[in-house]
Amino acid sequence: MDPQYTIDNLLGASFVCDCGREHSTCFSKLILEEDALQKLPSLLKEYGYQYPYLICDTNTYRVCGQTVCSILDTAQVCYEKIILQSPAEGDLPADEESFGRVCMAFPKESDVVISIGAGTINDLGRYLSYITGREFLLVLTAPSMDGCVSGVAPLIQNHLKITFPAHAPLALIGDLKILSEAPMKMLSAGVGDILGKYNCLTDWKLSALVNQEYYCGTIEGIMRSAIDKTMEAARHLKERRPEDIRTLTEGLVLSGIAMDFAGNSRPASGAEHHLSHFFEMQFLFDGIPAVLHGTKVGIGTVITLGFYNQLANMERPDFDLLRKKAAERPDFETWTKEMKRAYRDGAQMVIELEKKAKKNDPEKLLQRLDQIEVHWEEIQALASSVPKAEEIAGILKSLDAPITPEEVGVCREYVADGILYAKELRDRYTILQLLWDIDKLTQMEESVIK
Numbered sequence: 001m002d003p004q005y006t007i008d009n010l011l012g013a014s015f016v017c018d019c020g021r022e023h024s025t026c027f028s029k030l031i032l033e034e035d036a037l038q039k040l041p042s043l044l045k046e047y048g049y050q051y052p053y054l055i056c057d058t059n060t061y062r063v064c065g066q067t068v069c070s071i072l073d074t075a076q077v078c079y080e081k082i083i084l085q086s087p088a089e090g091d092l093p094a095d096e097e098s099f100g101r102v103c104m105a106f107p108k109e110s111d112v113v114i115s116i117g118a119g120t121i122n123d124l125g126r127y128l129s130y131i132t133g134r135e136f137l138l139v140l141t142a143p144s145m146d147g148c149v150s151g152v153a154p155l156i157q158n159h160l161k162i163t164f165p166a167h168a169p170l171a172l173i174g175d176l177k178i179l180s181e182a183p184m185k186m187l188s189a190g191v192g193d194i195l196g197k198y199n200c201l202t203d204w205k206l207s208a209l210v211n212q213e214y215y216c217g218t219i220e221g222i223m224r225s226a227i228d229k230t231m232e233a234a235r236h237l238k239e240r241r242p243e244d245i246r247t248l249t250e251g252l253v254l255s256g257i258a259m260d261f262a263g264n265s266r267p268a269s270g271a272e273h274h275l276s277h278f279f280e281m282q283f284l285f286d287g288i289p290a291v292l293h294g295t296k297v298g299i300g301t302v303i304t305l306g307f308y309n310q311l312a313n314m315e316r317p318d319f320d321l322l323r324k325k326a327a328e329r330p331d332f333e334t335w336t337k338e339m340k341r342a343y344r345d346g347a348q349m350v351i352e353l354e355k356k357a358k359k360n361d362p363e364k365l366l367q368r369l370d371q372i373e374v375h376w377e378e379i380q381a382l383a384s385s386v387p388k389a390e391e392i393a394g395i396l397k398s399l400d401a402p403i404t405p406e407e408v409g410v411c412r413e414y415v416a417d418g419i420l421y422a423k424e425l426r427d428r429y430t431i432l433q434l435l436w437d438i439d440k441l442t443q444m445e446e447s448v449i450k
């Protein structure tokens with residue numbers, strides 16, 4: 001494997017890795033340049049598509065969709081389009097209503113789906129393309145999140161975010177001029193999603209120590225190089241230089257490729273994403289307009305890196321005492337009551353997961369405590385390796401991004417519940433579960449609330 005980890009080396013890559021596994025990704029075409037949209041007609045011709053279905057919202061149509069339409073008109077390509085109304089406040093939700101509209105306007109003769117947008121528009125198009133068996137192309141309008149080339153689409157069903165299978169795009173086309181003119185809150189959200197990797201890569205290594213979970217240094221290297229470059233680009237992002245926008249966009253694409261290589265989202269999502277998902281669920285239940293994914297991830301990252309910073313200086317726990325008290329943790333019934341309160345309509349999903357995963361069972365806890373005790377020095381060294389939460393907060397702040405849950409309207413109660421219970425969303429070991437294991441999570445939660 002080329003140690004350079006450049007995107008050109010990794011597009012469509014397939015190789016046997018030092019970790020013993022074979023890694024591959026189907027995503028192979030990235031057109032990221034000024035006037036990239038002009039290449040769309042020849043790209044359609046190359047793939048043999050004649051009748052695309054374009055999905056936009058009023059914002060993305062204005063900044064990009066109308067140019068795409070005039071380019072297709074000039075090239076005499078027939079197409080159908082839908083323009084969803086962007087809400088006055090917040091972002092368009094990827095829910096039943098939006099998806100219903102997209103489906104109802106879909107012409108069955110269409111042979112390819114093209115989303116023109118970022119988060120929601122991309123998710124809607126990827127899922128439509130999957131259920132209709134059409135291929136999918138993405139015209140990116142803002143580098144705001146890392147799901148752009150992923151093979152799953154998170155959609156909202158009954159006020160719950162559910163992950164649906166989806167088509168990854170055959171190609172991603174981004175006009176650097178359009179991308180660099182994206183609203184600063186979208187650019188800073190993209191940065192937030194990348195900076196979150198500081199946490200999730202550490203969570204991954206933590207789990208490798210505590211649970212002997214599979215771990216790959218090559219995949220970590222790919223993500224580390226994306227973070228390093230993004231950190232550098234973030235310093236100039238307000239100048240909107242095309243080279244920095246390219247770095248950010250490539251970082252987000254690399255993150256999708258890393259997930260393909262790992263076969264799941266481990267290299268791109270840990271406790272910072274679980275916190276973001278938890279806050280998002282509360283927004284959905286309360287009917288509050290959505291906040292950009294990467295913005296919430298940035299906020300979650302500041303919290304979880306703060307926990308790692310504290311872990312690095314923590315006194316060695318009394319493991320014998322922790323073992324003795326393992327049976328005193330809340331039993332399943334008490335825990336279930338708490339889940340019903342904190343997760344409301346989403347509680348059943350979390351409860352079913354715990355029945356299978358048994359993360360909080362005393363027996364599993366005891367096994368993990370043994371491993372944590374054996375690896376305590378390594379765990380603290382790992383915790384010392386992450387950047388200071390204040391440094392990351394400073395970068396986000398310099399881009400005018402919110403850095404606390406309060407700034408995006410998350411109340412104290414949800415922050416407290418998120419820290420205590422966001423770990424129940426997935427069966428994935430993170431800093432939050434480790435702090436629970438050593439009985440420090442409540443203390444951490446109280447320190448954040450203070």
Ligand SMILES: [Zn+2]
Nearest residue numbers: 017019216218
């Ligand atoms: Zn590997």
Ligand SMILES: [Zn+2]
Nearest residue numbers: 145146193297
């Ligand atoms: Zn993300």
